[in-house]
Amino acid sequence: MLTTSYTIISWLLVFSYWFLIVGITFRILIKRRSVPFAMTWLLIIYILPLVGIIAYLSLGELHLGKCRSERVRSMWPSMAIWLKNLHSIQHLCSTKNSDIAQPLFQLCENRQGISGITGNQLQLLTNSNVTLRTVVRDVQQACHNIEMVFYIWQPGGQADEVAEALIAAAQRGVRCRLLLDSAGSVEFFRTEWPGRMRRAGIDVVEALPVSLLRIFLRRMDLRQHRKVVLIDNYIAYTGSMNLVDPRFFKPHTKAGQWVDLMARMEGPIATTMGIIYSADWEMETGKRILPPTPDANLTLLKPHNDHTILVIASGPCFPDNMIHQAILTAVFSARKKIIITTPYLIPTDDLLHAICIAAHRGVDVSIIIPRYNDSFLVRWASRAFFSELLEAGVKIYQFEGGLLHSKSILIDGQLSLVGTVNLDMRSLWLNFEITIVIDHHEFGSKLARIHNHYIAQSCLVDARCWLQRAYWQRIIERLFYFFSPLL
Structure with missing residues (x-):
């Protein structure tokens, strides 16, 4: 009797194992993926079955989790209305582009509903020290609101000066929101800075928290990789630079200090980038903070503010690829x-x-x-x-x-x-x-x-x-x- 039970259990385990392998295989094949991507996962699963299955279930598919997915679906009607109002201000939206740029601008307008925005001033920043000093200056002069999102915030050096300026801004009544990736900014969240900022009135949110308990509920390697600073719905930064002082960031690596490129913009493009920030903020917090639509008076800029800028966003809640x-x-x-x-x-x-x-x-x-x-x-x-x-x-x-x-x-x-x-x-x-x-x-x-x-x-x-x-x-x-x- 014991032998029979053991045999039945053994066959059930074998059947369950192969059923799981076949199920995962069909799941990979049904998904419309590139052949190399699918073949890589299939080989991993066949060579290291249990490890491969666990890895695929946690890393193989792009899923935000139920709560975030529902927030993404609910936010789009409001965003569609915001974009429609933006496009109603005809002199803000570009109507003519070079032959080189025209296909790209058409693609983005048709797929994501955002066209090129005119009337902006644009500056390239190539020195990290200058970039951080410029951010501090703009934060110190802010009057209404400051929003930031970064993959990495590493305390130390001039990064602490930005933090102090942000705290001072919040204490004088400026509404400040800070969205930081959980994995990239893990060291920041272990310091006293989050507590100090929250006590000063800054909304500090840890984006896409990393937790073993959620490994099968949401893809853990899906990260918030944007770097954006928005000030008073008029000044905006984006580019490759995290909120770090290169002198204090990974100082012992063979590669040397990081060399970055940032763009500082003034004009209505800041509110367009604000709609992307609003999407990220609502996805994480459930709170809606749609920026105001650029007012017609905002376009009465100096003649040199003639840059047309198009913003492209990607991620699970934006158009695929x-x-x-x-x-x-x-x-x-x-x-x-x-x-x-x-x-x-x-x-x-x-x-x-x-x-x-x-x-x-x-x-x-x-x-x-x-x-x-x-x-x-x-x-x-x-x-x-x-x-x-x-x-x-x-x-x-x-x-x-x-x-x-x-x-x-x-x-x-x-x-x-x-x-x-x-x-x-x-x-x-x-x-x-x-x-x-x-x-x-x-x-x-x-x-x-x-x-x-x-x-x-x-x-x-x-x-x-x-x-x-x-x-x-x-x-x-x-x-x-x-x-x-x-x-």
Whole structure:
């Protein structure tokens, strides 16, 4: 009798095991995913069944969790009305763009309902110390409201000066809201700063909390990766820089200090970015804080405020693959030159082919990446793409002046993209990201000078030498390339 019971239990376990394997397999195949992505997960599940199944259930699908998903669905009607009111102010919305920019602007207006906004002043900031001092100055002069969202807030140095300025602003009556990613800002939440800020009246929210108890309820590696500062619905910042002082952030890494690029904007674009912040805030807190629609008086700006800026947002509550499609559109629009800066180069197959096709068309394509970065896995995985890029004629520069963290694309000296998006699977398909697009030749010239400054501190990868690298290096590259759809 005992033997029979043991046999029945054994067969039930075997049946349950194979039923689970088959169920997960069908779940992966039914989802409309890229072939490499699906094959990677299937191999992991078949080679390491139990570990693979747990990993897929926690990391394999893009789900926010029931509460956040319901908030996302409920917020869109109000946002649609806000965007409709914005578009009713005709002289705020761009009606004419360059031939290079037109396809991208049309794509974004049709898919996300946000068009290019005119009447803005724009400044590029390349020095982290200057950026932090400028943020402190703007915070000190704020009168009504300050909203911030960052992936990383690392206490120390000038970051503490920003915190003190924010506390002082709240104490004099400015409404302050701070949204920080739970994983990226884990050290911040272990310090006294959150308590001090809350006592001063600042709303401090930990976005997408990390917890083992929620591992099957929400995808844990889905992160809030935006970097945004909004002040008085008129001043806005975004770009690659976290709220950190580079002198105090990861000081012992081989890569050196992080080198970032931020854009400071004045004008109605700030309220457009505010609608994205409102979506993030409501998703986390359930509270609605829609910004005011730009007033007609706001457009009575000085003549030099002539930049048209388009904001693109991505993430689970925004149109699928929006920034990925925008980058593809920009690359296909290029006729003469493309310059890309990214700290992490693990492009999708579509993006890799688009870049190579552009080079084959005769477009001068350059990619600037750091020689060393803070991710061992990403560093080796990115090298697996070098051969195909170099064979197509793409120039790859390895920056040696620190960890080049800026994320930018310049098309034909006219169309500029600056923001938080890395050219990797995580930024393009998963995280909450933001990018601004500028259709302006003068601004493109400024960005080109920054790129040339990066190139002057870089080493060009020689295609012939690359082909002669050791076989053990190629093996490691291919091994980590296998995991590239998951990085």
